[in-house]
Structure formats: C-alpha cells, structure tokens
Amino acid sequence: MDNIDLEYVRSVVAKNNAWRGSTLNLIASENVMFPEVSEEFYCNDFMHRYAEGKPFARYYNGTKYIDELESKCMEYFRHKFKCSVANVQPISGAIANLAVFSGLPKGNGRVITNSLPSGGHITHNRMGTITRICGREVYNFPTNPDNPFKMDVDGAVRLVEEVQPDFIVLGKSMFLHPEPVREIREKFPELTIVYDAAHVFGLIYGGEFQQPFQEGADIITASTHKTFPGPQGGIILIRDERSFVKGIESALFPGIVSNHHLHRIPALLAAAIAYDTKHTDYGKRVVETAQKLSELLADAGFSVCGYDGKRYTYTHQVVLDVREMGGGALVADKLERSGIIVNKNSLPWDKSVINPSGIRIGVQEAVLRGYGAEEIFEKLKIALK
Numbered sequence: 001m002d003n004i005d006l007e008y009v010r011s012v013v014a015k016n017n018a019w020r021g022s023t024l025n026l027i028a029s030e031n032v033m034f035p036e037v038s039e040e041f042y043c044n045d046f047m048h049r050y051a052e053g054k055p056f057a058r059y060y061n062g063t064k065y066i067d068e069l070e071s072k073c074m075e076y077f078r079h080k081f082k083c084s085v086a087n088v089q090p091i092s093g094a095i096a097n098l099a100v101f102s103g104l105p106k107g108n109g110r111v112i113t114n115s116l117p118s119g120g121h122i123t124h125n126r127m128g129t130i131t132r133i134c135g136r137e138v139y140n141f142p143t144n145p146d147n148p149f150k151m152d153v154d155g156a157v158r159l160v161e162e163v164q165p166d167f168i169v170l171g172k173s174m175f176l177h178p179e180p181v182r183e184i185r186e187k188f189p190e191l192t193i194v195y196d197a198a199h200v201f202g203l204i205y206g207g208e209f210q211q212p213f214q215e216g217a218d219i220i221t222a223s224t225h226k227t228f229p230g231p232q233g234g235i236i237l238i239r240d241e242r243s244f245v246k247g248i249e250s251a252l253f254p255g256i257v258s259n260h261h262l263h264r265i266p267a268l269l270a271a272a273i274a275y276d277t278k279h280t281d282y283g284k285r286v287v288e289t290a291q292k293l294s295e296l297l298a299d300a301g302f303s304v305c306g307y308d309g310k311r312y313t314y315t316h317q318v319v320l321d322v323r324e325m326g327g328g329a330l331v332a333d334k335l336e337r338s339g340i341i342v343n344k345n346s347l348p349w350d351k352s353v354i355n356p357s358g359i360r361i362g363v364q365e366a367v368l369r370g371y372g373a374e375e376i377f378e379k380l381k382i383a384l385k
C-alpha cells in the first residue's frame with residue numbers, strides 16, 4: 001500500500017478537478033452550484049455534525065444554529081411553493097422518493113409510473129425502490145404512439161380507472177415535455193399525485209416549466225442539484241396539510257435518514273436566495289438554450305427526438321437518436337474522448353440498456369458556465385463527425 005498515501009489522493013482529486021473543469025459537461029442530471037454558494041456555505045463545521053429530528057426538537061445537543069438555518073430553509077421553500085410542508089432532510093432525490101413511496105398509505109398496493117424506456121427513473125420501477133423496497137406493484141403509463149416521448153393521456157386515464165392505484169408518480173429522467181398533471185387531476189379529484197421533479201426542479205423554481213402544485217399534484221420530490229444549482233441533496237414538498245404527511249415524514253426520520261448531512265442546508269438556502277436575487281433568468285436561459293440547440297442539431301441533420309409539432313424540448317434536455325452513428329454507448333465514449341461528457345440513454349423502443357439508441361444532453365451546467373447554444377452545437381458537431 002506504499003503508493004496509496006495522502007499525496008496520491010490529493011493528486012487524483014486535482015487531476016479530476018482539472019479534467020472535468022476543462023470538459024464541456026452535458027450530463028443532464030448534474031450541475032455546479034451557483035458561484036455565490038461558495039465554500040463558506042458548504043464546507044464548514046456543519047459537515048461534521050449530527051442533528052437527528054426536527055429543528056428545535058432534536059435528539060442531539062449542540063444544534064442551535066442548524067435548528068435556526070434548517071427552519072429558515074424550510075420556511076423559504078414553503079413560501080416559494082405556497083405549500084404546507086418543505087422537508088429538506090432527504091440526502092438525495094432517491095431518498096425523497098423512498099420516503100414518499102414507503103410513507104404513503106397502502107391500499108391495494110398498486111401504483112402507476114413512467115416506464116424506464118419512456119424516461120421513468122429506476123426508483124419508480126420494479127427493480128428499484130418502489131417495488132424492491134416498498135413492495136408496490138408497478139403498472140406503467142402508456143406512451144403516445146405518435147410521440148413515444150410523451151404520455152398517452154387517454155390511455156393513462158383508462159389505466160387509472162382500471163388499476164385504481166394507491167397513487168401515481170409523474171416526472172421522469174428523460175424529460176422533454178410537461179406531464180399531464182392537470183388532465184389527470186381533472187378526471188380523478190381524489191387520486192394522490194406524486195410529481196418527481198428531480199430533473200426539472202430548477203426550471204419549476206424559476207417559473208419556466210409546468211407548476212405541479214397549481215396543476216393539481218399533491219407531493220413534489222426533487223433533487224437539489226440538477227437544474228437547481230444547489231448542493232447534492234433532496235427535498236419533499238407537500239401542498240396541503242393532509243393525513244399522509246405524518247407517514248411520509250416519519251418514513252424519512254426515523255425510518256430512513258439518521259444524519260441528514262447538515263452542511264447541505266446552508267448551501268441549499270443560499271442557492272435559493274441566489275436564484276431569487278442574482279440569477280432570476282437562469283431557468284429561462286436554460287430552456288431557451290436547449291430549444292435552440294435542438295433546432296440547430298435538427299437543422300444539421302441529427303435525429304433529434306420528441307418533436308411535438310412545435311418544439312423538441314420544453315426542458316434542459318435534448319435527446320438524440322444515434323443508432324446510425326453506432327448507438328448511445330459508442331457515441332458517448334467518442335464524445336468523452338473529445339472532451340464532451342454526455343450519457344447514453346435508452347429510448348422508448350429499446351430492449352437493451354447496454355448500447356441503447358440514444359444520448360441525453362442537458363445544457364444547465366453549460367449555461368451556468370456561460371456557454372450559448374451555438375457554441376455547444378459547434379463543439380458537438382465537430383466531435384460527432
């Protein structure tokens with residue numbers, strides 16, 4: 001173990017910093033924090049501490065300042081989303097989902113979610129949290145035959161009638177269009193609607209995407225570090241004071257989270273304040289850049305997915321079908337060799353995840369670093385040649 005010493009660790013960290021700092025990062029689920037959310041908010045004494053329980057009702061001593069900041073952070077998000085509950089203790093979006101999927105009451109045990117190939121997340125599907133840990137029986141929403149990147153809303157309504165699920169989960173990982181929250185809510189006034197906003201939280205926050213609570217969702221789960229340029233973490237928002245609140249919050253603590261990684265909390269609050277004061281047009285710039293990039297790529301002959309007659313995308317994402325270029329795995333590796341980082345992605349018709357048909361591009365980090373659509377397009381065009 002001679003070669004594994006402090007210098008070795010330091011050098012690998014430095015190499016990664018230099019390498020990833022020099023690449024164009026287009027991974028749709030990543031971001032850097034707003035520049036205002038500097039080390040003072042994130043790397044501080046809170047990173048060594050515990051504070052089990054709710055603010056001002058902890059099981060540990062020494063928590064007076066995290067009590068203050070966590071309650072202010074909860075208050076800030078409640079006010080922003082005009083909702084009853086903002087719980088910032090999930091340490092990631094997947095943990096937020098686990099708390100909600102396990103904490104909601106169980107009736108017949110059935111749930112309806114988006115399938116993996118249509119863009120749903122692993123936590124919403126059979127081999128992930130919702131079945132493997134929470135024991136729910138999963139049915140998947142049908143996709144629109146004309147545009148399989150969108151839901152077939154009439155088919156979804158029929159499925160809800162048939163399955164009578166305990167709840168449904170909207171939102172996905174490959175996310176190009178708004179979800180039919182309003183349409184489903186109009187048909188089913190009593191249905192519990194969970195909206196997984198992991199990817200689009202920053203766009204919703206900036207008012208540049210559908211507003212799930214206003215359209216009828218009951219619960220929002222999200223990551224705080226994808227389109228929302230905050231620290232890696234999760235959040236649960238609940239619109240009204242409902243009977244399931246207690247079940248979800250106690251599923252989270254004491255059920256899942258013990259230490260909720262306190263140093264995230266000041267950074268999360270700082271990111272929200274920075275968004276509202278210094279970066280008010282960030283969400284708009286992200287969506288406009290993705291739209292423009294999708295058009296430039298389509299005009300140049302690339303197979304851009306999701307076109308609905310108006311746009312290819314309403315989010316930060318652009319999805320390309322690259323089967324003719326050798327498939328998603330090959331293309332993503334090729335791009336990495338040219339200093340552009342994306343991920344391979346299954347498209348709705350794919351059976352295998354090893355070399356799926358697509359790549360998924362997200363522009364949110366590039367926008368924060370000052371790139372425009374043309375610049376991203378030129379780099380992609382050269383690297384894809």
Ligand SMILES: Cc1ncc(COP(=O)(O)O)c(C=O)c1O
Pocket residue numbers: 029092093094095097120121123171172173196198199222223224233234
């Ligand atoms: C739709 C969706 N939900 C949940 C998650 C999990 O979020 P996290 O990585 O913060 O655990 C992801 C991750 O990409 C996602 O895409």
